[in-house]
Amino acid sequence: MALLEDRVNSVPAPRELTTKPRRSDQIFRFVVTLGGMSSLVILGLIALFLSIKGIHILNEKGFSFITESRWEVVTDENQEVIQSTFGIGAMLVGTMLTAVIALFVGVPISILGALYLSFYASGRVKTFLVSLIDLMAAFPSLLFGFWGFFVFMDSAEYWAKLINKYLGFIPIFQVPTPIFERSPFIAGLVLAIMIIPIVTSISREIFAQTPLDRIQAAFALGATRLTMIRAVVIPYGRGGIVGGAMLGLGRAMGETVAVYTVLNVVYAVNWQMLFGAGGNIASLILLKFGEAGAYEVDALMAAGLILFLLTLVVNFAADFLVNRFGKRGR
Amino acid sequence: MSTTDIKIPAPGKPWQASRSDKLKSFLTVISAGIFTFILVNVTPLKGKLAYFILFFISVIVFEYIRQRITRDSQAAKDSVLSTLSILGIVLTLIPIFSIVLTVFVKGYKGLHWQILNKDMALASVNDPIEAGGLLHAVLGTFLLVFVALLISFPVGLLTGIYLTEIRGTLSRPIRFLVQAMSGVPSIVAGLFILSAVIYPITNSLSGLMGSLALTILMIPTIARTAEEVLKLIPDDLREAGVALGATQWRTVAMVVVPAAKSGLLTAVILGIARIIGETAPILLVTGGADKTNLNPFEGSMGSLPFYIWKAFLTGGTEQSIARGWAGMLILLIFIFILFGSARYISGRRS
Numbered sequence: 001m002a003l004l005e006d007r008v009n010s011v012p013a014p015r016e017l018t019t020k021p022r023r024s025d026q027i028f029r030f031v032v033t034l035g036g037m038s039s040l041v042i043l044g045l046i047a048l049f050l051s052i053k054g055i056h057i058l059n060e061k062g063f064s065f066i067t068e069s070r071w072e073v074v075t076d077e078n079q080e081v082i083q084s085t086f087g088i089g090a091m092l093v094g095t096m097l098t099a100v101i102a103l104f105v106g107v108p109i110s111i112l113g114a115l116y117l118s119f120y121a122s123g124r125v126k127t128f129l130v131s132l133i134d135l136m137a138a139f140p141s142l143l144f145g146f147w148g149f150f151v152f153m154d155s156a157e158y159w160a161k162l163i164n165k166y167l168g169f170i171p172i173f174q175v176p177t178p179i180f181e182r183s184p185f186i187a188g189l190v191l192a193i194m195i196i197p198i199v200t201s202i203s204r205e206i207f208a209q210t211p212l213d214r215i216q217a218a219f220a221l222g223a224t225r226l227t228m229i230r231a232v233v234i235p236y237g238r239g240g241i242v243g244g245a246m247l248g249l250g251r252a253m254g255e256t257v258a259v260y261t262v263l264n265v266v267y268a269v270n271w272q273m274l275f276g277a278g279g280n281i282a283s284l285i286l287l288k289f290g291e292a293g294a295y296e297v298d299a300l301m302a303a304g305l306i307l308f309l310l311t312l313v314v315n316f317a318a319d320f321l322v323n324r325f326g327k328r329g330r
Numbered sequence: 331m332s333t334t335d336i337k338i339p340a341p342g343k344p345w346q347a348s349r350s351d352k353l354k355s356f357l358t359v360i361s362a363g364i365f366t367f368i369l370v371n372v373t374p375l376k377g378k379l380a381y382f383i384l385f386f387i388s389v390i391v392f393e394y395i396r397q398r399i400t401r402d403s404q405a406a407k408d409s410v411l412s413t414l415s416i417l418g419i420v421l422t423l424i425p426i427f428s429i430v431l432t433v434f435v436k437g438y439k440g441l442h443w444q445i446l447n448k449d450m451a452l453a454s455v456n457d458p459i460e461a462g463g464l465l466h467a468v469l470g471t472f473l474l475v476f477v478a479l480l481i482s483f484p485v486g487l488l489t490g491i492y493l494t495e496i497r498g499t500l501s502r503p504i505r506f507l508v509q510a511m512s513g514v515p516s517i518v519a520g521l522f523i524l525s526a527v528i529y530p531i532t533n534s535l536s537g538l539m540g541s542l543a544l545t546i547l548m549i550p551t552i553a554r555t556a557e558e559v560l561k562l563i564p565d566d567l568r569e570a571g572v573a574l575g576a577t578q579w580r581t582v583a584m585v586v587v588p589a590a591k592s593g594l595l596t597a598v599i600l601g602i603a604r605i606i607g608e609t610a611p612i613l614l615v616t617g618g619a620d621k622t623n624l625n626p627f628e629g630s631m632g633s634l635p636f637y638i639w640k641a642f643l644t645g646g647t648e649q650s651i652a653r654g655w656a657g658m659l660i661l662l663i664f665i666f667i668l669f670g671s672a673r674y675i676s677g678r679r680s
Contacts (some may be wrong), residue, residue, distance in 0.1 A: 025579075028582070035485055039550070040503075042512055042549070046514065050518075112415045113419045115415045115418070118660065120415055129423075136422075136429075138604065138668075142658075151432050155378075158379070162379075218529060224407070250513045285608060307518060311514065312513070312514075
């Protein structure tokens with residue numbers, strides 16, 4: 001009997017039922033959440049530290065930091081700053097100009113290419129082309145920059161001359177002096193080549209989400225591919241494509257090395273895109289950083305902050321559009 | 331009558347282009363080419379550009395006319411879009427081929443047998459090519475990437491796990507922020523490290539600083555790929571783990587992550603491919619050395635992008651240009667290897 005009683009006593013008490021995670025899970029969840037927050041923390045820290053360094057410049061210069069188009073600093077023999085004028089107006093114009101050219105050229109090519117990949121190519125050709133374009137998206141900007149400078153420049157300069165000759169009556173195609181090398185036009189084309197793989201793959205993803213039943217319904221009603229694309233694919237993917245184009249815009253605005261190598265960075269507002277002078281904020285930072293004193297570095301930090309906020313806004317908008325319109329059919 | 335006499339129709343594919351269709355479209359393209367050739371030689375238009383534009387215009391016109399005659403106006407309009415979409419893909423491919431061809435043709439001149447054996451400590455960029463090599467650059471790039479990977483892989487993986495396993499209320503905003511982070515301009519990453527670490531704390535440029543800057547660019551790529559990969563792991567596995575009495579931590583660590591191993595390797599490879607050629611932050615924070623430096627914590631460090639940059643911008647002679655392209659060739663080969671292995675791994679999985 002004693003043995004049996006022992007047995008009965010040794011049966012463990014029923015476990016308490018609870019939905020509370022165990023200690024190990026609590027730690028796990030805490031660590032993972034901490035890791036998950038890293039993107040928020042890093043983005044916050046970038047904004048914070050660039051502000052700490054740059055905010056006094058923004059306070060001193062006020063709104064003229066954005067509108068002013070001069071970047072001058074005068075120092076005495078002890079490297080004390082006597083007088084300074086910092087304004088990124090010209091570079092802001094240059095950033096916009098090159099990025100808009102890139103979009104203007106790159107986006108139609110990307111959309112047409114994505115249409116080809118989604119609705120015309122098939123089998124091995126498609127797989128090959130898709131991986132080739134993905135590969136191109138992984139090319140470093142350095143490569144695009146020096147290829148643009150050594151190889152692409154000659155052709156692009158020739159095209160610029162042609163445009164100037166035949167369309168020169170339009171103000172933006174005029175040039176003050178016939179210097180066509182290293183112009184915003186050429187930089188914009190190089191940026192276009194850089195964003196094509198990105199915009200193509202996003203457009204392809206958007207097109208792939210078009211509901212198959214609607215595509216087949218259109219074909220069943222006797223649509224050709226053109227009418228099917230116009231009636232189903234484009235209305236469906238419009239927002240997503242705009243989002244993809246904006247992601248390309250974000251990349252084009254923040255590009256440093258390719259613009260620095262291809263473009264003749266000159267600190268002046270230049271709207272005439274065929275003329276060989278211009279720049280963007282990122283290339284300004286790279287150009288001025290080498291010889292900048294402490295005070296000027298702070299100004300460059302402020303410029304970096306503006307660039308950061310600008311690309312952040314563009315990326316947020318792009319992401320919003322891609323997600324809002326891209327997932328509708330799933 | 332036996333069953334063998336019944337004629338079984340051969341399976342056909344009526345929607346595919348028949349041989350005569352292919353021949354006809356081929357002839358259209360050829361005739362458009364001939365027409366272009368005549369036009370270029372007769373009119374004052376000339377050059378590659380004229381050939382290209384005229385050829386495409388005449389293909390569009392010829393194809394339009396052919397479809398208009400043989401079919402109807404709808405088919406003719408349709409043919410315009412298909413020709414234009416081919417134009418789009420051709421315009422995308424030309425730069426790719428041009429870039430790869432340029433790098434190989436110009437790069438191999440700068441190669442020599444000792445290139446991975448020597449550094450540039452005793453040679454300037456304008457010296458004869460045999461005088462120096464890019465040992466320091468390759469080692470520096472490896473170290474930069476390795477240290478960056480040590481930091482960004484755990485963070486990226488944790489972000490991926492948060493998005494797929496915890497699925498908390500913050501999932502949407504975090505996905506949003508990861509996407510936004512992937513758009514941070516590389517130069518801003520460099521400025522951030524300067525303002526947050528170098529000026530207030532270390533006051534010296536080193537390889538570690540470069541790795542920190544690269545980490546910022548690498549995390550979003552790894553996080554997004556890791557999320558995609560973990561999403562592919564079927565929920566059955568997670569439920570099986572939990573049903574067997576495992577805690578979530580054990581399920582994730584011993585079931586989900588091991589199951590996604592090859593996919594996570596792809597994430598790492600894509601992350602490396604993203605940063606291996608990144609130049610702007612490297613120029614700002616690593617200092618850039620010509621001597622082999624294996625200590626990422628101290629002293630300036632060379633890297634492939636810096637090597638290429640220096641060769642092109644400070645040289646100007648034939649030797650320095652050849653050096654730059656050779657560096658580019660090595661960098662491109664690394665990217666090819668990384669990309670090829672990523673495709674191989676993900677291809678094997680599916």
